[in-house]
Amino acid sequence: MSIRILIVEDQFIEANNLKHNLLGAGYEVCSIGRSVPIALTIIEKEKPDLVLLDIFLQGPLTGIDLARTLEKKNIPFVYLSANSNKDVLDAAKSTRPYGFLVKPFRKSDVLVMLDVAWYLHQEKLVSKAAEKAAEKPAPSPQTDEAIGGIIGGGAAHQELLKSIRIVAPSNTSVLIVGENGTGKERVAQAIHQSSPRAKEPFVIVNCGALPANLIESELFGHEKGAFTGALQKRIGKFEQADGGTIFLDEIGELPPDAQVKFLRVLQEREIESIGGRVKKVNVRIIAATNRDLEQEVAVSRFRVDLYYRLNVFPLRLLPLRERKDDIEPLARHFLKIHARQAGKTINSFSKGAIQTLLQYSWPGNVRELQNIVERTVLLTDGPEIDQISLSVESRRPADNVTADARRIKTMEENERDHIIAVLEKCNWKISGKGGAAELLDINANTLTSRMKKLGIEKSISVRRNDE
Structure with a gap:
């Protein structure tokens, strides 16, 4: 099948060069649209399969306005732009294009992007068909355990x-x-x-x-x-x-x-x-x-x-701190696993223990939650966990911190702090039994690589970003 391309571009030379390159590569090319109204007329008459779309065009309407119509019609499109303004690019990105070509671009860039865009569009059609099939009632509804044992309780989990x-x-x-x-x-x-x-x-x-x-x-x-x-x-x-x-x-x-x-x-x-x-x-x-x-x-x-x-x-x-509805079901799941492994009869968490879990910010996410539950099980003697084994720094509630500590850290800052905290707990032992790699549940070589990238060394003055 020959793919029919519509070029929406108000610069004649650029539009003509694009048309020449596309014809040479075996594509069909519609009439060229230099404004949104002209492009809409061409779309109705010539039924393009894919659109190359400049952002700023003749007249008051922009390519972003046209993109919203293309999205409704399920016509894939790729932006052409020389504009690097963040607000403009963010607005363009919100229309869910299949790609961006930043001017000036080479012929090879255009052909690769068209190939990728068409591939993505075909896969999207397959995914939509699968989604429609998934919405049909199943004879026996799938449970969490039927989908890889993924545990949770909130809307993000269901999605x-x-x-x-x-x-x-x-x-x-x-x-x-x-x-x-x-x-x-x-x-x-x-x-x-x-x-x-x-x-x-x-x-x-x-x-x-x-x-x-x-x-x-x-x-x-x-x-x-x-x-x-x-x-x-x-x-x-x-x-x-x-x-x-x-x-x-x-x-x-x-x-x-x-x-x-x-x-x-x-x-x-x-x-x-x-x-x-x-x-x-x-x-x-x-x-x-x-x-x-x-x-x-x-x-x-x-x-x-x-x-x-x-x-x-x-x-x-999402990080665990943004899906707190999942914390309690995950904690109970890990409790069953580690109580059984430790040969202990521990059936529940107290309300205070659950509150502690909910207030913590979880920089290490689900992996950190599992490690903390495992450690807490080992430290608990009775049938209920009434105290969570967090470090002194960790006990500070996520929603009750100083203004300075409320500064949102980058992912790398959080990762760096978390790795340092674990290394300190392990006396800077990286590999082997009881080492930081084991506690973090990652390969020792990966940990060494991350430490090097984040500038973590044993001799470093361990100073937190929020101190």
Whole structure:
């Protein structure tokens, strides 16, 4: 099928150049619209499949005004703009475009963005069909346990379960975004377990823990003799996941050269090992990050085409402090697990203990909650937990702090403070039994990498940002 493109651009030379490039690439091109009324007339007559849309046009109406109509008509569109004003860009972003092309742009940029936009639109249509199917009454309604054991009680939790039900049956790529400890891996597992691939491999890759010189070998494998030290053939993670799902945690940590190779896997569904072996793979890709990838794209640390390929079905996991309805059910869930593991009969929390949990700000999110419940179980002798084992600093209620402490910290500041606090508890032991990596439930190499990035050293004067 030949895709029909409408160009809405009031600069004749730019519009004509775009038209020439698109025709040369095999697209059909509608008449050119230089204002919103003209564009609307063309849309009714020529039925474009996709629109390239400048923001500022002839007349009082802007491309943003037209975008709202395109959204209602379910016509995908990509903005063309030379404007960098934040308010304008925020207004444009609110219309949910399929991408931005910032002037001046190259022909290759246009073609890549169109390819990505069309791909995203097709995936959106698939997702909508799946959502419609998910709304039909099921013979036996799914419970929390039927969706990967994800526990919660609030509206955000229910919305998350709905999203998992919608996306799980498809092969759509999923990007899970959230702070450390919000349960990104658990959600990825739930999607896999609820999918037709459930009986196939679920392979986890922590991109932040991969040594730079081994990333390609780890992901794509290598042939015997491909380089010095390659004494035998190695099967990469993508090939291990063939038929199943690969979960790429901390995807924002991938270096640029690895991003290029990963983009090819997404586009071609094939891998090339070091040494030249090419193999088709049937892999569902779920990626996760605690970074703002749009910001990473803006500063050229993450490829825009890779971002849009991954961001087909985004899932944003709220921090625990923003979904307090989930705290009590999660705490009770962890209590059952750790009381059983400790061989203790502890059945409940007192009202005061629950209040303590609700007042805390949870910089470490669900992972921190689980660690605190586990520690509290070990310190409790009776059948009820009436006191939560928090540090002195942690006991300060989140909603009853000084004006200085009320300053909202960045994610990196919160992460840095949390890591330092855990390191202090472990006497700066990083790996092994009782080490900080174990308490934080992350790989020791990942922790060392994060410490280096955040400037955390044992000799540092440990001073909090809120002191």
